[in-house]
Structures are given as C-alpha cells and as structure tokens.
Amino acid sequence: MIYENRSDGLLTLLGKQTMTFNETKKFCASIPGHRMAMTKKKTQIEVLKNLQNRAGGAEIWVDLVKSDVGLAIWGDRTPYEDTEASQVATTFGEEGVLTAFRFKEQHFHDRAKSIPFLPLCQANPLDSDEW
Template structure:
C-alpha cells in the first residue's frame, strides 16, 4: 500500500489489493475525508503515472464513468474533455457499451465494473485548489 502526500498536494492512498469499481468507491468513502480519485489535472496524471509505475504497472481505478450519452465524465459530473487530463491522457472507448474507466498504460480505458484493479483514493489534507 502507498499512502502519502503526493506532488499534487493531495493525500493519496493506492491500495495493494484488487477490487471492483463499486468496492473501490465504498472503500474510499469508508476512510474519513477520502473519495475515489479524480485525476483531472496534469499534475495528477503525473502522480497517477508514478503510482502505476511503483505498483509494477498494475491497472488502477479512477472515478471516471460514461455519461448517459456515452461520453466520459468524472464522478462529480465534470466532463472529461473539459479537464487538463484530456490533454495528456487519452480516454479509450474501445469496448463501446462498458461504463467505467481504469488507468492502464498511461491512459484511461473503459471496463465493466466487476473487473479487479487497484483502488486509488484521495483526500485533501490542506485547503488547496487541487481538490
């Protein structure tokens, strides 16, 4: 498990046991002040790349889902294409009808919720604008 304040200023927890998407959301919400990771900024994508490298290239869940019209949106409703992340990490929609995304090979790829990936949670230890 990796649990540290990362270069984006957020307290980040990368679990070491694979979970489904829904299990990851529940796990992160069960830790006071934490949520499932939304890596919307370029600095957060760099953190995500580093964490994935340190985890041996493991697939990592992020709170990125498909909207009703099939476009990726973050868990808070922000369209993926309206964030800095879209400039540095492509969201691949290869599977068509699948509903959630995980980070693999430095990009976001869609999957079904039951696939097992590492959970990634965030908390804001300070009052900063990264949250």
C-alpha cells in the first residue's frame, strides 16, 4: 500500500489489491476517518496521476458515478462539471449505462462496478475546506 500525506493536505491510501467499486467503498469506510477518494480539485488530479504512475499505470477507482440521467456525479452528489477536475481531466463513457468511473490514462473512464481496480481512499487529518 502507498499511504501518504499529499500536497492537497489529505492523506491518501492506495491499495495494492484490486477490488470492485462497492468493495472499495466498504474498504475505505472501514478505516476510521477515511472515505473513497473524490478528486475534485486540480491538485488532487495531479496527486492521482502521481499515484497511478507509482502503481505502474494501474487503473484506480474514484468515487465518481453516473447518475440515473447519465451525468457524472461525485460521491457527495456534486456534479463533475461543477468541479476543477473537469477542467483538467475528461470523462469517457457510454450513454445510458449506470456505471462508476476509474482513473485510466489521466482521464476518468466508466466501467461496470463489478470489475476490480485498485482502491483509493482519502482522510482529512485537519479541519479543512478540502474535505
């Protein structure tokens, strides 16, 4: 596992064993103070790119899903298009398919939640507006 305090002020935990989307959510929630990663800011996309490079280019789950109307939304229901991430990383997906997104080749690509990828968790060690 890679566990670090990153430049965005959040602790990140990148697992070494692949998990499905739902397993990743449960895994992150099982660690006190952690959640599945939501990389909404430009600095967090840079952190994600760095972690992916360090993991040999492996694909990484993030808490980004398609809503029932096909829009990408973060786990806290924030629309993807309303975040800084949309300015530096695009989303790729199929119309009308309810799926989740993983980070692949410096962009977010949709995939069925049942396919395993590396889990990424976040924790906020301090009170911060980043959380």
